[in-house]
Amino acid sequence: MSSIFTxxxxxxxxxxxxxxxxxxxxxxxxNPVAEGHVLVVPKIEVDYFxxxxxxxxxxxxxxxxxxxxxxxxxxxxxxIGVTVLGLEVPHAHVHLVPLDERGLISxxxxxxxxxxxxxxxxxxxxxxxx
Ligand code: AMP
Numbered sequence: 001m002s003s004i005f006t007x008x009x010x011x012x013x014x015x016x017x018x019x020x021x022x023x024x025x026x027x028x029x030x031n032p033v034a035e036g037h038v039l040v041v042p043k044i045e046v047d048y049f050x051x052x053x054x055x056x057x058x059x060x061x062x063x064x065x066x067x068x069x070x071x072x073x074x075x076x077x078x079x080i081g082v083t084v085l086g087l088e089v090p091h092a093h094v095h096l097v098p099l100d101e102r103g104l105i106s107x108x109x110x111x112x113x114x115x116x117x118x119x120x121x122x123x124x125x126x127x128x129x130x
Contacts, residue, residue, distance in 0.1 A: 003045055005025075005039075005089055005091035008041075009043050016028035016119050016122035017126070018038055018070075019063070019067055019129055023044075023060075023063070024041065024042055024063040025043060026064070027122070028122050033107050034105055035098065035111055035113070036071045036074065036098045036121060037097050037098070038125070039095060041092065041093040046091070046092050047092065064094060066129055067096060067129065068082065071098060071125055075098045079098075080097065081098075081099045083095045
């Protein structure tokens with residue numbers, strides 16, 4: 001069975017898309033830990049991040065870089081954290097999360113938001129990538 005991220009990539013499930021290229025997709029995390037929490041996923045479905053090919057890893061991080069800068073420009077924060085953790089979705093992905101002066105954030109504590117706000121922020125971040 002396809003992962004939920006493959007279903008998003010294939011358009012079977014909606015997402016608040018931020019950016020896409022031939023190899024990767026970035027979209028708003030539906031259950032964010034901070035405002036501006038974005039997931040970056042390779043289109044190839046591989047469960048474990050460190051099983052990705054070197055080429056895919058490089059492509060993913062190069063794709064993530066301008067997105068991180070765009071989030072940073074849009075959301076008040078000190079910088080963007082990049083994290084690989086968790087076991088919820090068996091499809092490799094990185095979390096881009098705005099960090100404030102507290103630095104480390106808890107992935108257990110969620111940021112209250114809704115689809116309208118996520119859609120608006122996705123559009124603003126995407127516009128900064130144009
Ligand atoms: P983890 O596998 O633990 O790194 O977490 C997976 C992340 O995917 C969590 O932060 C979820 O909130 C997020 N997530 C799960 N399903 C969706 C979805 N349909 N759209 C956007 N984000 C999702």
